[in-house]
């Protein structure tokens with residue numbers, strides 16, 4: 301498979317700065333751009349938001365196929381997608397088609413779920429982007445502050461390893477929270493009364 305240099309990816313665990321990067325690139329372009337987010341992602345309503353405070357208004361989609369109606373009769377060069385893994389439909393078929401039509405695509409997504417399993421459509425996508433367009437981002441482990449590549453889901457402060465629904469949006473339900481974890485702590489239960497760390501930047505990313 302030949303990599304397509306019009307495909308840019310920002311992927312990694314939660315808190316790693318994927319939305320932050322997407323917003324930065326979106327804001328760096330003046331025109332002919334459009335940005336989408338999944339309708340199911342109720343966090344931030346109709347905005348793509350980053351925990352560093354950045355936000356930009358986006359069009360909500362349920363199924364990736366809906367993208368076509370927003371591209372009719374409008375001169376667009378750059379298409380942005382946040383939280384790609386949450387979109388319904390044949391992600392790779394639509395992305396291949398958009399690339400054939402010569403759009404530049406900028407995609408932010410988790411690559412692994414809360415159990416550490418790959419989102420298969422995203423894994424396929426990553427392989428299609430050339431190495432120099434692939435930004436594998438890392439967060440800081442919520443336990444030890446070291447670079448972290450995993451995300452865990454905690455329900456009532458216990459690790460969720462019960463195969464509960466793959467998608468549960470992080471929209472402030474108190475009993476469900478997500479944390480980023482390093483290799484050493486990915487199976488460690490939540491440490492209660494831990495001193496709260498302030499994370500100012502997630503600029504840890506490797507190609």
Ligand SMILES: Nc1ncnc2c1ncn2[C@@H]1O[C@H](COP(=O)(O)OP(=O)(O)O)[C@@H](O)[C@H]1O
Pocket residue numbers: 313314315316317318319320321349350351352438439440441442480499500501502503
């Ligand atoms: N555990 C953490 N590791 C790294 N950054 C964090 C963490 N917790 C909060 N942050 C903050 O979140 C920002 C990235 O947030 P965001 O763009 O929403 O990431 P993502 O879209 O990958 O979840 C960082 O720049 C930093 O300010």
Ligand SMILES: Cc1cn([C@H]2C[C@H](O)[C@@H](COP(=O)(O)O)O2)c(=O)[nH]c1=O
Pocket residue numbers: 313314315318319343383410412413414415451452466467468469470471478
């Ligand atoms: C790991 C994991 C996460 N989610 C949800 C939780 C959040 O709403 C988003 C990820 O947001 P972010 O911009 O990367 O911080 O996805 C999920 O539904 N299932 C999972 O396994």
